[in-house]
Structure formats: C-alpha cells, structure tokens
Amino acid sequence: GAGVSQSPSNKVTEKGKDVELRCDPISGHTALYWYRQSLGQGLEFLIYFQGNSAPDKSGLPSDRFSAERTGGSVSTLTIQRTQQEDSAVYLCASSSRHNTGGFSPLHFGNGTRLTVT
Amino acid sequence: TQLLEQSPQFLSIQEGENLTVYCNSSSVFSSLQWYRQEPGEGPVLLVTVVTGGEVKKLKRLTFQFGDARKDSSLHITAAQPGDTGLYLCAGVNTGGFKTIFGAGTRLFVKA
Numbered sequence: 001g002a003g004v005s006q007s008p009s010n011k012v013t014e015k016g017k018d019v020e021l022r023c024d025p026i027s028g029h030t031a032l033y034w035y036r037q038s039l040g041q042g043l044e045f046l047i048y049f050q051g052n053s054a055p056d057k058s059g060l061p062s063d064r065f066s067a068e069r070t071g072g073s074v075s076t077l078t079i080q081r082t083q084q085e086d087s088a089v090y091l092c093a094s095s096s097r098h099n100t101g102g103f104s105p106l107h108f109g110n111g112t113r114l115t116v117t
Numbered sequence: 118t119q120l121l122e123q124s125p126q127f128l129s130i131q132e133g134e135n136l137t138v139y140c141n142s143s144s145v146f147s148s149l150q151w152y153r154q155e156p157g158e159g160p161v162l163l164v165t166v167v168t169g170g171e172v173k174k175l176k177r178l179t180f181q182f183g184d185a186r187k188d189s190s191l192h193i194t195a196a197q198p199g200d201t202g203l204y205l206c207a208g209v210n211t212g213g214f215k216t217i218f219g220a221g222t223r224l225f226v227k228a
Contacts, residue, residue, distance in 0.1 A: 004159070031214075033216070035218070040203075040223065041220055041221065042123075042205060042218045042219050042220035042221045043160070043205065043207075043218040044218075045215065045216075045217055045218070048214060048215060050214070055214065056214065056215055091159050091160075093159070105150060105162040105165060106150075106152075106160075106162070106207075106216060108158075108159025108160050108161070109159050110157065110158050110159050111158075111159055
C-alpha cells in the first residue's frame with residue numbers, strides 16, 4: 001500500500017485477555033517504531049526495529065508487552081494479560097532510516113484504539 | 118533519559134491572532150521535527166530542522182531550532198480555523214535511531 005497500515009483500527013477486549021496488533025509498514029522502509037498515545041497526550045516510545053532486530057526496546061512498559069518483526073516488513077505488538085491501564089491508541093511508524101545514521105521522517109499509521117474493559 | 122517539554126499544553130485563540138509554541142530539552146538532538154495530528158489519524162510531519170540556529174518557513178508557519186540544538190519554536194501568523202490540531206515536537210537522538218516526542222500542544226482556533 002501507499003502508507004502505513006494498522007489493524008485492527010479498534011479493539012475492545014476484556015481484562016486478562018491477550019491481544020495482537022499488526023503493522024504493515026511502507027514497502028522498503030527498514031525502520032519500524034511502535035508508540036503509545038493516551039487520550040489527548042503525546043507519544044510514548046515503546047520499541048524500535050531496524051530490519052528484524054530491535055536495538056531499542058527500552059520503552060516497553062512491562063514483560064507483558066512484546067513485539068516482533070518478520071521479513072523486514074510486518075510487525076506485531078502483543079500484549080498479554082491486558083490491564084485497564086493498557087487502554088490507549090497504539091501507533092506504528094516506519095522510515096527509511098539508515099544503519100549508519102541519517103534519517104527520514106516517520107510515516108505513521110492511523111493507529112489501533114485499544115480499550116480494555 | 119531524554120525529555121522534551123512543550124508549552125503551552127493548550128491554546129485557544131481567535132482567528133487572525135499570532136501564536137508561538139515552545140519545545141525545550143536539556144538534551145542535544147541531531148535534529149528536531151514538528152508534526153501535526155488530527156483526531157483519529159497519525160501525526161504528519163510538518164518540518165525537520167537540523168542545523169543549530171536554523172529557521173524554516175512553511176507558509177504562515179515559522180520553525181526555529183535553537184543554537185545549541187536543545188530547543189525549538191513554532192510560530193503561526195494569522196491563525197486560521199484549519200490550523201486547529203495537536204502539534205507535536207520530536208527530537209531525534211544523536212545516534213540517529215530514536216525519535217522521542219513531547220506531550221503536544223493542542224491548538225483551537227475559533228472563527
């Protein structure tokens with residue numbers, strides 16, 4: 001596709017259930033990011049991928065959160081045993097960032113709105 | 118830990134007024150970006166500033182990067198209702214890999 005695609009766009013789950021959020025980045029973008037945004041707030045960094053590896057996963061809030069990326073493309077963010085405080089919009093972004101530095105802007109998807117009841 | 122502080126957090130003004138949003142940090146960034154976000158969508162890049170002291174203009178928007186590359190400002194001249202939205206500053210760390218965001222400034226321009 002032309003942009004970053006995230007699915008589902010909305011997810012309502014019961015406390016204690018596991019959820020998987022999916023991100024399809026722009027084709028050819030080597031870097032992929034996950035952020036979390038609470039209602040009306042800024043973006044909280046969760047994890048960054050360069051290719052299939054995650055050099056920086058310092059933002060993952062707890063061991064209930066994990067993420068993987070396969071084939072240098074699609075990424076999934078998994079939240080186990082969801083809690084009400086996990087409710088937020090989860091945003092994915094990709095960029096053609098280079099290994100040796102340099103940058104390109106982040107291109108964001110429209111996010112997955114997660115509600116834990 | 119790198120932090121970006123934005124001010125004000127919320128701004129409600131009349132159409133035609135000018136405004137400035139500030140983004141400050143104690144950390145040095147390799148570049149600083151400004152994004153705008155509308156409800157239900159992801160942030161969209163407005164501008165990237167790279168060089169200390171750099172000034173960029175985008176129609177009625179003027180962006181400045183501080184000399185020490187720790188802070189930035191966004192100035193909007195003659196604001197219009199279409200400028201309403203959440204404005205986010207974002208700093209790229211000196212390694213060039215990580216982008217962190219400020220908490221945002223929510224702007225509402227009344228007609």
